[in-house]
Amino acid sequence: MVSAAAENDPVAVTGLSKRYGEHPVLTDLSLRVHRGEVFALLGPNGAGKTTTVEILTGVRRRSGGDVEVLGQDPARDPREWRARIGVVGQSTGAYPDLTVGEVVRQFAAMYPRPLPPTQVLDMVGLGAYEKKRTTELSGGQQRRLDVAVGVIGDPELIFLDEPTTGLDPVARREAWDLVRFFSARGRTTVLTTHYLDEAETLAARVGVIAGGRLVACAPPGELGGRATTSAAVSFRRSESLAGRELPELPRGAVLEPGPTGAGDLVTVLTSEPTRLVSLLASWAETELPELIVHRPTLEEIYLNLIDRHRQQPEENK
Ligand SMILES: Nc1ncnc2c1ncn2[C@@H]1O[C@H](COP(=O)(O)OP(=O)(O)OP(=O)(O)O)[C@@H](O)[C@H]1O
Numbered sequence: 001m002v003s004a005a006a007e008n009d010p011v012a013v014t015g016l017s018k019r020y021g022e023h024p025v026l027t028d029l030s031l032r033v034h035r036g037e038v039f040a041l042l043g044p045n046g047a048g049k050t051t052t053v054e055i056l057t058g059v060r061r062r063s064g065g066d067v068e069v070l071g072q073d074p075a076r077d078p079r080e081w082r083a084r085i086g087v088v089g090q091s092t093g094a095y096p097d098l099t100v101g102e103v104v105r106q107f108a109a110m111y112p113r114p115l116p117p118t119q120v121l122d123m124v125g126l127g128a129y130e131k132k133r134t135t136e137l138s139g140g141q142q143r144r145l146d147v148a149v150g151v152i153g154d155p156e157l158i159f160l161d162e163p164t165t166g167l168d169p170v171a172r173r174e175a176w177d178l179v180r181f182f183s184a185r186g187r188t189t190v191l192t193t194h195y196l197d198e199a200e201t202l203a204a205r206v207g208v209i210a211g212g213r214l215v216a217c218a219p220p221g222e223l224g225g226r227a228t229t230s231a232a233v234s235f236r237r238s239e240s241l242a243g244r245e246l247p248e249l250p251r252g253a254v255l256e257p258g259p260t261g262a263g264d265l266v267t268v269l270t271s272e273p274t275r276l277v278s279l280l281a282s283w284a285e286t287e288l289p290e291l292i293v294h295r296p297t298l299e300e301i302y303l304n305l306i307d308r309h310r311q312q313p314e315e316n317k
Helices: 004-008 048-055 100-110 117-123 139-152 171-185 196-202 275-284 298-311
Strands: 009-019 023-035 038-042 062-069 083-089 158-163 189-191 205-210 212-218 231-236 265-270 291-293
Touching: 009 189, 023 048, 023 062, 023 083, 023 212, 038 048, 038 196, 048 062, 048 158, 083 139, 100 117, 100 139, 117 139, 117 158, 117 171, 139 158, 139 189, 158 171, 158 291, 171 189, 171 196, 171 298, 205 298, 212 298, 265 291
Parallel strands: 038 189, 038 205, 083 158, 158 189
Antiparallel strands: 009 023, 009 062, 205 212, 231 265, 231 291
16 A cells, blocks of 8 residues: 555655665665655765665665655565666666667567657657667767666656766756656656756755765755855945945845955845845945855855765764
8 A cells, every 4th residue: 555655755765774784875864755856866976875776776775764666665676666667877788789779669668658769769869879789879878878768668756877977068958858858747856966057957856965864955945054045245346436435234244354445346245135235236326346146056055065064073973
């Protein structure tokens, strides 16, 4: 029987752990992926992302905790369950002596309701390579074929482990379009990536794994308090503004120390950037030269989270 929670959340993980001998790789990891969302797992090399994906897809056994994927325990790996998920792992598949078209059609034949092979080949940018032997493909083209094979069964839930590593910028965008195509069909995607722009562009929520623990989980715009952290408002004092005192700043705003001569850059940290810009605009009565409102990027927030985790004493991790 499928629980009500699992009905809403295709992935439900509670207290997951994985050890190799005495070495813990995942510790007390809990997360849920909601139906229809793109969820990105981020984390440094060796953090445990692939291990998590492998446990969720039934490739690897867990040491402890509860895992439900589409309402089933992946460790039991039922056949009909496997047909409902699509997996693109990190390593590239080897299909000697077959053409691209043959590979995709062979995989399509394993599923009850596959997508049309030519449509999938077009989507991954291999439409013109249908008759080419797989051994003659470049690394990036082989990666595209992996993606095609992973999604040919029109899965309800797709796991993509670093799907765009090794792809050129155009191919990366095509892979993003593919993820959006499945999102528009109401499918759920879990992807791991080292590209912060990829996570920010595609994911409704991101989870950050460090040292085998989930250290943060939120929409990309809110991760690590990103939505509420101070913004830095900066502009350059033109000659006409050089001799004038700044207006009274909003409460809590801090003027960054810096040189005060003509043409200097003025930077103010504030939690109310809109109000500050409005005050400055009235004060200046002219365009503020080089005006920038800077909020921390996802990359800055991510690096900060990883750094904080590194500096924590072992017993508090
Ligand atoms: N078969 C294994 N035996 C022992 N340790 C392993 C095994 N497979 C993985 N590990 C260890 O588990 C940890 C997590 O590895 P994992 O591949 O899940 O990390 P990852 O976050 O996917 O890293 P990357 O970004 O480099 O792909 C690493 O320390 C790795 O050395």
